[in-house]
Every structure is written in structure tokens, then in C-alpha cells.
Amino acid sequence: MKQLLEHFSWKPSDTLLSLGCGSAWWEVNLLLHQPCQEIILIDPNTQLLTLEAVKESIDYFEKKQSLSFSTQVQISHSPLSQTPITPHSIDGVFVFNAWHELAPLEEILPALKRIVKLGGWILLEEELSVGHRRIHEGCAKELYFQDEIDLQMASIDFSLSQKLVKEKQTFYLKYMNP
Template identity: 30%
Template structure:
């Protein structure tokens, strides 16, 4: 998580969307490290993305870290083709280990483009395939090759700014709007 935190380079008072966030475990940790962040936690599964799950995550980290968490967390339920997040709102959009699960990745990336503010950054943190057709062990969905993921984002109007290698075939792709 530390390499992700450093890469995302959060600043106090930023508004961040996390697409495919479930209950926001990563995002709650990030808010424990940088005060004043507002996270919109978006997912299509209401059983995982709701106030109760978020509160449990906050309580866990507050107990584990021995301090209160000052972030704001807003759950948003989307669809397979739409995040249902407000346009031109976000400084950063995160997709952490969920891009390979999207049934309509073009629709979601186009949506992400519309919700980012001018100058905003899309971060896709993803385990990559080592060979074509490799399957994710957890969800049994196909993983993307690095070149496929980049080409996909570029075809939706994003420009690759940099790649951060986290090891174990996990990389963070940082994209701006074209």
C-alpha cells in the first residue's frame, strides 16, 4: 500500500473516485495517512459498498492505527456501464485491481474521462498477465497484458504519463485526459 500511496500523491482537500472499491479498505487506509480527503467509493455490488461496510473499515483502521480517520467516504452504486458519479468532479480516479473485472471497460473508461476534472489523473493499478489468456486466481477472469491495457485506455482518450512497477506483475498506470 505504501508504494500506491506514494504514487497517488494525495493532497489534502482532494476529491477522489475509486471505481470498483467495494467497502473502501484501501481508501480508508489512504485517508488515515492524508487528512482532508473525500472519497467516492463506487461499486456495482450494494452488499459490499454501503455505509455499514465503510464504518466497519473505519473502525478497524482506527483501532489498528490508534488514531481517528478524518476522511469523508460516500458510497455510490453504479451499473456495469456507468459509474453514476458526478461529471467534472474528481482530482483523481482510482481503479485498483478491478479493471479486469469490468464487463464493459470502454463504457467505464469513457465515464471516468467525464468525471475527471481538467488536469485530473486516472490511476489503474492492476495485476498483469504474463501471457495471453492468463486468468486471475481470485475472480477467474482474464488478465490484461500491459500493452492491451495501455492500448485500451488510449483508445478511450487517455494519455499514458508513467508506469510504476510494484512487483509481482502488479503495475500502476497513470493516465491524463488527451
């Protein structure tokens, strides 16, 4: 998380979105250190993403870090393409270790293009296939090669602006909407 906060930033006035966020553990911890105005959390799993689970994460990190969580939280279990979000209202999108699980991309990519502001960004933290096609250990789905993700993002006119190695084959990839 320290590396993420050192290299990627957002403003306190920003509206962010996290796609495939699970229980929003990473998002809560990040936003405790660097708040934004609002975060929209989207995950289809109604058992995992609940207001209670998010509140538990907030309580845990507030106590552990001796900080106060100030970001407004909105939860949606609908697909991104069906979530009522004003066009060009999102400053940035997080996708933590979930890009390989998101489907159908034919609906998700245009929805991202519609909601992200000009100058906005999509930040993926993603394990990649490098050299040969790999399978994600947790979900058994195929992992993308970076050039595949670059082409997906190019299809909605987003381009790679930053790449950082997180771990051996896990990267932070930041794509900008020019």
C-alpha cells in the first residue's frame, strides 16, 4: 500500500469508484490515509460487499491507524453498465486483482469510458501472464498479458501512463483518459 500511495494520488474532492472490490478492505485502508469525497464500491457478491463489512473495515483501520475515515461510501451490486452513474463524473477507478474476473468486458469498457472524466484514470493492480499464459490460483481464470489489457484500454481511448512492479508478476497499471 505504501508504494501505491507514494506513486498514485487523488484529491480530497475526487469521486472514485472501485470495481470488483469484494469487501473493500484495500479501499478503506487507502482512503483512510488519503481520503476522497466519495467512493462507489461495486461488486456483485451481496454476501461479501455489505455496509456492515465496510463498517467493520473502517472500524478496524481507524483503531489500528489512529485516523478517522471521512470518505462517503456508496455500494452497488449491479453490473457497472446498469449502475446509475452520471456520465463523466468519476475521477478515478480502482480495480484490485479483479480485472481477469470481470465480464463481459464488452459492457464494462464502454461503461468506464462513459463515467470517467476527461483526464481521469483507471488503476489496475493485476497479476499478469508473463512469457506464457498463466492461471490465477484463487479463481482459476486466465490471466491477461499486459499487451492484451493495453489493447482493451485503447479500445476506449485510454492509454498507459504509469507501470510499477508490485511483486514478481503483479503490477500497477495506470491508464489515462486524455
